[in-house]
Amino acid sequence: MLExxxxxxxxxxxxxxxxxxPTRLIALVFLLISSTLALLLLAPVxxxxxxxxxxxxxxxxxxxxxxxxxxxPWALSALVMYLGFVVAIVFIVxxxxxxxxxxxxxxxxxxQDAYGDxxxxxxxxxxxxxxxxxxGAHIDFDPIVQQIRxxxxxxxxxxxxxxxxxxxxxxxxxxxxxxxxTIAGPLTGAVTSVVSGVAGFLASLLLALFISFxxxxxxxxxxxxLYNALSPAYRREVSLLxxxxxxxxxxxxxxxxxxxLLLGFLTYIQLILMGIPNALLLAxxxxxxxxxxxxxxxxxxxxxxxxxxxxGSTVIMDTSPFGLALLVVLINLIISQxxxxxxxxxxxxxxxxxxxxxxxxxxxxxxxxxxxLGAFLVAPxxxxxxxxxxxxxxxxxxxxxxxxxxxxxxxxxxx
Numbered sequence: 001m002l003e004x005x006x007x008x009x010x011x012x013x014x015x016x017x018x019x020x021x022p023t024r025l026i027a028l029v030f031l032l033i034s035s036t037l038a039l040l041l042l043a044p045v046x047x048x049x050x051x052x053x054x055x056x057x058x059x060x061x062x063x064x065x066x067x068x069x070x071x072x073p074w075a076l077s078a079l080v081m082y083l084g085f086v087v088a089i090v091f092i093v094x095x096x097x098x099x100x101x102x103x104x105x106x107x108x109x110x111x112q113d114a115y116g117d118x119x120x121x122x123x124x125x126x127x128x129x130x131x132x133x134x135x136g137a138h139i140d141f142d143p144i145v146q147q148i149r150x151x152x153x154x155x156x157x158x159x160x161x162x163x164x165x166x167x168x169x170x171x172x173x174x175x176x177x178x179x180x181x182t183i184a185g186p187l188t189g190a191v192t193s194v195v196s197g198v199a200g201f202l203a204s205l206l207l208a209l210f211i212s213f214x215x216x217x218x219x220x221x222x223x224x225x226l227y228n229a230l231s232p233a234y235r236r237e238v239s240l241l242x243x244x245x246x247x248x249x250x251x252x253x254x255x256x257x258x259x260x261l262l263l264g265f266l267t268y269i270q271l272i273l274m275g276i277p278n279a280l281l282l283a284x285x286x287x288x289x290x291x292x293x294x295x296x297x298x299x300x301x302x303x304x305x306x307x308x309x310x311x312g313s314t315v316i317m318d319t320s321p322f323g324l325a326l327l328v329v330l331i332n333l334i335i336s337q338x339x340x341x342x343x344x345x346x347x348x349x350x351x352x353x354x355x356x357x358x359x360x361x362x363x364x365x366x367x368x369x370x371x372x373l374g375a376f377l378v379a380p381x382x383x384x385x386x387x388x389x390x391x392x393x394x395x396x397x398x399x400x401x402x403x404x405x406x407x408x409x410x411x412x413x414x415x
Contacts (some may be wrong), residue, residue: 047373048208055212057087063216078216086209093202100281107309107388237391240402244387248352254379255347260287260337263297266335267304274328275315276308290336292375294362297336305329325403352383 019027044051066077132172148242230238264287271279282303289300309325352359359379366378394401 048204049211050373050377051205051208052211052215054253055209056215058253059212059389060219066298073364074220075217078213078342082213082216086206089205095304096280096284100284104333183245217250237401241387241391245384248383249380251347252334252352252383253342254374256291258347259344260291262339262343263287265334266339267332269330270331270335271381273315274331276306276328277311277314278307286332292363295360296375297333297340300336301329301333304332309316312402352384354379354382358382 039046055328060080063074063077063081066072067074067083072080078134098153106319114239147353168357221406227235268279268283271282276282285303290296292299304326305325309321312321313319313324359382362373362378362382365379366376367372368374370377391401
């Protein structure tokens with residue numbers, strides 16, 4: 001009805017109402033305080049929102065491709081892409097969970113067997129047994145072994161007199177197993193917590209997926225509104241600033257996913273060839289942990305050393321557990337270094353361009369603040385901060401932040 005109403009005969013002329021400097025400062029302070037309060041209120045759901053934004057960022061281009069090439073409406077393209085993404089996740093989960101569960105059970109059983117063997121060795125231990133000869137030098141580990149004996153004795157576990165008596169006395173064996181199950185209770189609880197955590201993670205992922213779907217549906221209208229809200233004098237440089245931030249996150253996510261998949265695949269091949277049990281579980285763990293910038297590959301060495309030392313190999317028989325673990329770690333370290341130094345720079349390029357010491361310190365800070373998600377995202381966050389700071393420094397010094405650069409035609413008029 002209002003659209004058909006004719007304009008008044010004498011419209012009121014527009015009066016310019018620009019704010020003075022104190023009013024603008026008050027408005028700026030109000031915006032800063034409001035933004036801070038909003039962040040504090042969103043803190044409990046911040047991880048879910050972060051994952052939702054990442055998913056929206058990753059799936060935006062595929063949705064746009066469907067719209068452009070197939071001529072589908074934007075909402076239909078988003079729905080098709082997200083349904084396909086959910087189906088892929090369900091298929092992958094159903095395919096790998098049984099294998100991972102079986103591998104985890106085998107690992108727990110191996111840990112129980114190794115603990116029983118440790119009790120036997122500690123009971124028959126003599127001080128001279130802990131002397132290791134390295135390059136002609138004698139290194140005595142007796143103090144360390146004595147500390148382990150004290151810790152084991154504190155559990156009130158009765159050690160068998162010798163291996164023959166341990167295996168012959170079935171009642172003593174049953175009593176020992178009962179005691180060990182009591183001791184291993186926390187380990188079982190930890191496994192249960194992991195399973196519950198995985199279920200909670202999947203629920204959070206579905207919620208984040210739904211939120212990201214809503215973001216993608218509205219992103220075109222939001223980007224157009226933001227572009228139109230900017231003063232024409234700032235549209236070029238703000239668009240170039242956003243383009244640089246998109247480049248940072250796009251290159252980082254693409255590079256990390258490719259590197260993680262490549263490391264996981266090559267680790268799986270390595271472990272299969274070396275006859276290491278639970279190869280798939282170890283490869284998945286290695287691929288995920290390696291996504292943590294810089295130090296992730298070194299953290300992944302812990303399970304890679306632990307499992308071979310505990311379960312041995314079906315191919316390499318004549319090597320000690322320590323030697324086998326060291327061999328597995330060294331080969332995987334060579335593989336990871338080749339990938340990170342020869343392949344990753346080609347994929348990621350100069351998108352981050354941050355000193356290694358900055359990334360390492362940032363990973364520890366990110367892990368302390370945001371856990372695993374914070375450790376994973378700290379590198380692109382720091383790179384984004386760097387891009388914004390360089391822009392602000394250029395504006396403070398009253399110079400063009402991007403001299404000679406022209407706004408790409410495709411972003412001049414958002415659709």
